Each structure stands twice: as C-alpha cells, then as structure tokens.
Amino acid sequence: MVTLAWRNLWRQRRRSMITSGAVGAVVFLSLLYYGMGGASINNMYQSLTEATGHIQVHVPDYRDVREFRALLIKDAASVEETLQSGAGPGEVMGVLAVPGLLSGEDRSRGIIAVGQDLPTSLRNRFLEKNLIGGRLLEEGDLEGILLGAALARALEVELGDDVYIYAPGTEGFGAAAYQVVGLLDLLDPNFESRSAYLSLAAAQELAAPGAVTHFEIHFPELRLLKEDSTALTRRDTLQAALPNYSVESWRDLNPSLVQLLDAFGPMMNVVNIIFFILAGLLVVNTVYLSLMERIHEFGVIISLGAAGRNIVRMITLESVLLCTTGAAIGTVLGLLLLAYWSQNGLSIPGLEEYYASFGLKPIFYPSVKPHQVLFSVGFAIATGILAALWPANVASRLEPVEAMRFTA
Amino acid sequence: MSTVYSVKELKKDYQVGEVTTHALRGVDLEIQQGEFTAIAGPSGSGKSTLLHLMGALDHPSSGEVWLNDTRIDQLSKSQSARLRLWNIGFVFQAYNLIPVLTALENAAFVLELRGIAKNRRETVAREALAALGMSEYADRRPNQLSGGQQQRVAVARALAADPKIILADEPTANLDSETGHTLIELMQHLNEEHGVTFVFSTHDPRLLDQVKRIVRLEDGRVTGEETPLSA
Numbered sequence: 001m002v003t004l005a006w007r008n009l010w011r012q013r014r015r016s017m018i019t020s021g022a023v024g025a026v027v028f029l030s031l032l033y034y035g036m037g038g039a040s041i042n043n044m045y046q047s048l049t050e051a052t053g054h055i056q057v058h059v060p061d062y063r064d065v066r067e068f069r070a071l072l073i074k075d076a077a078s079v080e081e082t083l084q085s086g087a088g089p090g091e092v093m094g095v096l097a098v099p100g101l102l103s104g105e106d107r108s109r110g111i112i113a114v115g116q117d118l119p120t121s122l123r124n125r126f127l128e129k130n131l132i133g134g135r136l137l138e139e140g141d142l143e144g145i146l147l148g149a150a151l152a153r154a155l156e157v158e159l160g161d162d163v164y165i166y167a168p169g170t171e172g173f174g175a176a177a178y179q180v181v182g183l184l185d186l187l188d189p190n191f192e193s194r195s196a197y198l199s200l201a202a203a204q205e206l207a208a209p210g211a212v213t214h215f216e217i218h219f220p221e222l223r224l225l226k227e228d229s230t231a232l233t234r235r236d237t238l239q240a241a242l243p244n245y246s247v248e249s250w251r252d253l254n255p256s257l258v259q260l261l262d263a264f265g266p267m268m269n270v271v272n273i274i275f276f277i278l279a280g281l282l283v284v285n286t287v288y289l290s291l292m293e294r295i296h297e298f299g300v301i302i303s304l305g306a307a308g309r310n311i312v313r314m315i316t317l318e319s320v321l322l323c324t325t326g327a328a329i330g331t332v333l334g335l336l337l338l339a340y341w342s343q344n345g346l347s348i349p350g351l352e353e354y355y356a357s358f359g360l361k362p363i364f365y366p367s368v369k370p371h372q373v374l375f376s377v378g379f380a381i382a383t384g385i386l387a388a389l390w391p392a393n394v395a396s397r398l399e400p401v402e403a404m405r406f407t408a
Numbered sequence: 409m410s411t412v413y414s415v416k417e418l419k420k421d422y423q424v425g426e427v428t429t430h431a432l433r434g435v436d437l438e439i440q441q442g443e444f445t446a447i448a449g450p451s452g453s454g455k456s457t458l459l460h461l462m463g464a465l466d467h468p469s470s471g472e473v474w475l476n477d478t479r480i481d482q483l484s485k486s487q488s489a490r491l492r493l494w495n496i497g498f499v500f501q502a503y504n505l506i507p508v509l510t511a512l513e514n515a516a517f518v519l520e521l522r523g524i525a526k527n528r529r530e531t532v533a534r535e536a537l538a539a540l541g542m543s544e545y546a547d548r549r550p551n552q553l554s555g556g557q558q559q560r561v562a563v564a565r566a567l568a569a570d571p572k573i574i575l576a577d578e579p580t581a582n583l584d585s586e587t588g589h590t591l592i593e594l595m596q597h598l599n600e601e602h603g604v605t606f607v608f609s610t611h612d613p614r615l616l617d618q619v620k621r622i623v624r625l626e627d628g629r630v631t632g633e634e635t636p637l638s639a
Contacts, residue, residue, distance in 0.1 A: 004506070007508035011507075300506070301506070301517075303463070303465050303492065303498055304565075305489055305490070305492040305518060305522075307490065308485065308489075399466070400465045401465050401466045404500075
C-alpha cells in the first residue's frame with residue numbers, strides 16, 4: 001500500500017511537488033519562527049533579569065510605603081550574609097534608591113539616586129549597553145556620579161562638572177557634591193531624565209548609613225527562560241530564611257511582561273497552526289483532485305474487494321506521504337539554517353537600533369528545542385491526516401458500478 | 409455438481425430523471441460448479457447488470473441472488489466487499505489494471521487486500537502470471553503491455569486469489585482475433601484443470617463457440633439457453 005500511495009503521488013508530479021513544497025515551506029518557516037521566537041524570549045528574559053535581578057528582597061508591603069525611612073532594610077549586613085549563604089551561585093547586590101533633588105550650576109531636577117556596586121558580570125554589560133561617555137564608578141567611590149544623558153542635558157552639565165544632591169529627611173548627610181564621571185543611555189527617556197547612579201557607599205553616606213532599600217540577586221549563568229526554575233526555587237528558599245522580608249522573583253516584579261513572555265509560546269503555536277491550516281487546504285485540494293481523477297480506479301479497487309477502511313487508508317497514506325516528504329525537506333533545511341545562525345548569530349540589517357531601544361541585543365542566536373521540531377513535524381503529519389479525512393470519506397462511499405462508469 | 413449461483417426473479421431498474429429503465433425484468437438462473445457459461449445478448453440486454461448483481465457490486469430492485477448458501481443481494485457494503493475479496497474474481501472488458509503497479513503487483517493486489525505477506529503473495533502472483541505465459545512481463549507496468557497482455561494480467565489477478573468463481577464482463581471485446589482466441593483457451597484451461605467456474609457476459613462469437621453453456625438475454629429477460637456443439 002505504501003508503494004501504491006507513493007507512486008500515485010507522483011502521477012501528477014508538478015502538483016504534488018508544489019503541495020509538498022508548500023508543506024515543506026511551512027515546516028521550514030515554523031522552525032525558523034520557533035527559533036527566532038525562542039531567541040527573542042531569551043533575549044527579553046536576559047534584559048529583564050539584568051535590569052531587576054532574578055530575585056529582589058524588600059521590606060514587607062514596600063509597594064504601599066511612601067516614607068523613605070520605612071523602605072530601608074537597616075540590618076543590611078546581616079540580611080546580606082543570609083542571602084550570600086542562601087543564594088548559591090547568585091550574586092547579591094545591595095541597592096539604595098534615594099529620592100532627592102539634583103542641582104547643576106543653574107538648574108535642578110527631582111531624581112532617584114541609585115546607590116549600587118555592580119558585580120563584574122553586570123558591570124561589563126552595563127558598560128557595553130549603557131555607558132556613552134566617561135567611565136563607570138568603582139566600589140566605594142564617594143565623589144563620582146553617573147547621570148542619565150537626558151538628565152545631564154536638562155541640567156546643562158557635562159563630564160567633569162560638579163553637581164549637588166539634596167536628600168532632606170534622610171538619615172545621612174542629606175546633601176553632598178559629586179563630580180559627573182559618566183553619562184548613560186538608559187533607553188527610556190523619562191527614566192533617563194531622572195536617574196543618577198552613585199556607589200553604594202556614597203548613597204549610604206548621603207541618606208542611610210549601613211542600609212539599603214532592597215537587595216538584588218543575579219544569576220549570571222541563567223541565560224534561558226527554560227532554566228528559570230532554579231531562580232524560583234531559590235526565591236522560596238530565601239523567603240523561608242527571611243520571613244520578615246518580602247522576597248520576590250523577577251516574575252513577581254514584572255507581572256505584565258511575564259504575561260507577555262508566557263503568551264509567546266502558545267502564540268507561536270497558534271500562528272504555526274494557522275500556517276498549517278493554510279497548507280492543509282492546499283493538501284485537501286491536491287488529494288481531492290487526485291481522487292476525482294481516479295474515481296474509475298477506485299471503483300475497480302472496491303469491486304476487487306477493498307473495504308471502506310482500505311480506501312480510507314490508501315488516501316490517508318498518500319496525503320501523509322505528501323506532507324511527510326515536504327516536512328522532511330523543510331526540517332532538514334530549517335535545522336541547517338538554524339544551526340548556522342546559532343553559531344554565527346543573526347543580525348537583521350536596519351533593526352539593530354529598534355532592538356536596542358527595547359534593551360534587546362541586536363544579534364540573535366536562534367535555536368529550537370527538540371519538542372518544537374517534533375511539533376512542526378507532528379503538525380505536518382496531522383495536516384496530512386486531517387486533509388485526507390474528507391476525500392477519504394467521499395472515496396470510501398463510492399458505489400463500485402457507478403465509480404467504474406465514471407470518466408474524469 | 410453443486411449449485412454455485414441461484415438467481416431468482418431478479419429485477420433491476422434505473423431511474424434517470426423521470427425515466428425508468430428496466431435493465432432486468434425478472435431473471436431466473438442457476439450456475440453449477442465448474443461451469444464455463446456465457447451470458448449472451450446484444451448491447452443493452454442487461455448482461456453487465458446481471459453480472460454486477462451476481463458479483464455483489466450492485467443491489468437489485470427486487471429478486472434474490474444466492475451464492476452457495478449465502479443470499480448476497482441484501483449484504484451491506486462491507487459484507488459485499490468481503491464476499492468479493494474472498495470468493496469472486498473479476499475480469500473486466502477494459503482490463504482495469506492499476507496503472508502505477510507492475511504486472512506482478514497487479515496480480516498480487518487482491519492478495520495484498522487480504523493481508524497476505526509480501527513474499528507469499530508474490531510467489532502466488534508469479535505462479536498465476538506463469539500460468540498465463542506472462543512471467544517475462546512481471547516487472548512491466550500496464551502501459552508497457554499490449555491489450556492482450558493486460559487482459560492476461562487481469563485474469564492472473566483473478567486467478568491468483570484462487571476464487572471459487574470468476575465473473576468476466578466482455579473479456580475479449582477489446583482484443584484482436586488471435587489474442588482473444590488465446591485468452592479463451594487459457595480460461596478454458598483454467599476451467600478444466602483448476603475447476604474454476606467462469607461466467608462471462610459477451611456477444612463475441614469466438615467466445616460463444618468455446619463455452620459449455622450459453623444463456624441468452626434480451627431486454628432484461630432470459631430468452632433461451634443452448635449448449636454449443638464445439639463445447
């Protein structure tokens with residue numbers, strides 16, 4: 001039966017090749033789509049977790065707190081010690097975010113001064129991604145400050161100029177002078193126009209000695225969303241170790257973005273299914289035309305004793321072979337291309353700036369997971385089976401005498 | 409000899425628009441095992457219709473068709489298919505081979521439908537082709553064979569299934585005189601040596617000269633029977 005089905009396929013060589021090619025193209029595109037989609041998801045995941053950390057520790061109900069002092073984790077050293085011992089391979093970073101007024105020679109702006117000492121892995125990324133002039137701060141630097149480029153423009157200050165921060169109502173000096181040592185591109189202009197960065201020591205001296213407003217824990221080795229369960233498990237462990245604090249994962253911190261990320265996978269499946277439905281219509285057309293051209297032949301086969309199920313099997317086999325052939329070619333070509341891109345990267349000319357504006361890396365390294373390859377091939381086979389249902393049903397109901405009288 | 413077929417008061421009407429055509433108007437017929445019988449008559453006399461009903465390919469308007477002890481005119485579609493698969497061989501006027509299969513694969517096709525293993529069915533099909541002198545053409549497709557060769561493959565297909573009975577619808581109509589004669593001799597041989605019961609529909613005088621019994625059909629009725637002298 002397989003031989004018969006295979007040879008029948010090539011009776012109308014051109015039509016079968018077009019149909020099989022269409023299925024192959026859909027499998028090829030679906031693999032690329034999965035590959036690109038997966039790369040985008042991981043890219044977003046990396047950008048997001050670099051910005052917020054995989055885990056953050058705050059005082060309880062911190063979102064509802066308006067008073068700066070009430071946001072402080074005052075026993076920062078002991079909390080950090082607990083985090084260091086429970087964070088495993090994660091890098092712990094204390095952050096002190098101080099609301100204040102930043103003044104240049106003539107102008108002032110309300111800002112958030114963020115005191116933090118970036119771990120090496122993040123420091124390099126920050127340098128590459130955000131620093132557009134000057135240098136980064138060293139740990140313990142009490143005099144330097146980094147300004148968002150938009151903030152520097154608004155204050156009409158440049159590298160090397162002095163600026164002043166006033167942070168009244170805090171527990172430190174409450175005011176200090178700094179020298180602008182670096183300018184930052186922070187992607188979001190609003191964020192850029194009210195962001196300044198100090199070393200943690202400088203921020204603590206200014207506003208809250210020995211305290212932080214939150215801790216971030218970064219797991220630099222977690223590059224893929226599918227590996228994220230490590231961070232989530234660690235969050236639970238840390239929450240148990242710090243019952244008086246709020247320990248949140250990046251998912252808790254970015255609920256709307258997480259929804260978007262979580263919807264991405266099912267959305268890719270839906271788009272792929274739509275592709276396969278369109279290809280399926282072409283397959284139905286091919287299989288049905290092939291049936292119409294062979295009504296007489298089916299009449300003979302039925303008269304020789306073929307039961308309805310034999311006819312259904314024959315037609316389904318032809319349809320599945322048609323789709324499987326295309327799927328095999330599409331899979332091989334798709335995987336070869338993805339293998340090349342996963343090694344050499346894919347940069348889409350003209351879109352580098354667009355991706356950069358979202359904090360995404362301009363070069364993608366697409367890759368597909370085995371189950372996505374199975375999905376694509378499975379969709380193709382399912383398309384073959386579903387596309388054969390109607391023609392096979394028509395053929396299995398043929399009356400042999402009437403069918404043998406039929407001439408196409 | 410036992411009765412293979414018993415046809416009783418068989419009628420078949422066709423409705424085309426408002427016009428009813430009476431293809432068979434009440435046929436009674438019995439076929440004994442081992443017969444080499446022709447149903448003869450002019451075009452439109454109902455020969456093919458009768459053969460189709462005897463082959464469980466169609467349902468009569470009324471009457472009965474018995475194959476041995478089984479009434480076959482009331483069988484369901486799947487029961488009819490099963491009956492044809494295991495009991496009846498068919499040879500058609502237009503050969504009706506499957507064009508993408510070789511002669512060997514065509515001869516083995518019914519056995520494949522029966523689920524016989526490939527080795528076994530090929531052995532049987534080769535024997536059938538050999539019996540019809542077609543061994544050297546086993547690997548050729550129908551479009552590489554002459555009409556006579558195709559009809560021999562069609563007979564081999566029927567024979568390979570080792571049926572109790574072979575129904576042949578005008579098997580020599582598309583063949584030249586010599587090829588037709590050879591085919592008739594082959595079928596006679598199968599009838600005599602293998603005891604296969606043959607029932608033909610035909611108006612070919614060459615075939616009518618060779619059969620043991622002729623049933624004359626006209627306007628859907630049996631009008632007479634004869635036993636040719638040469639038989």
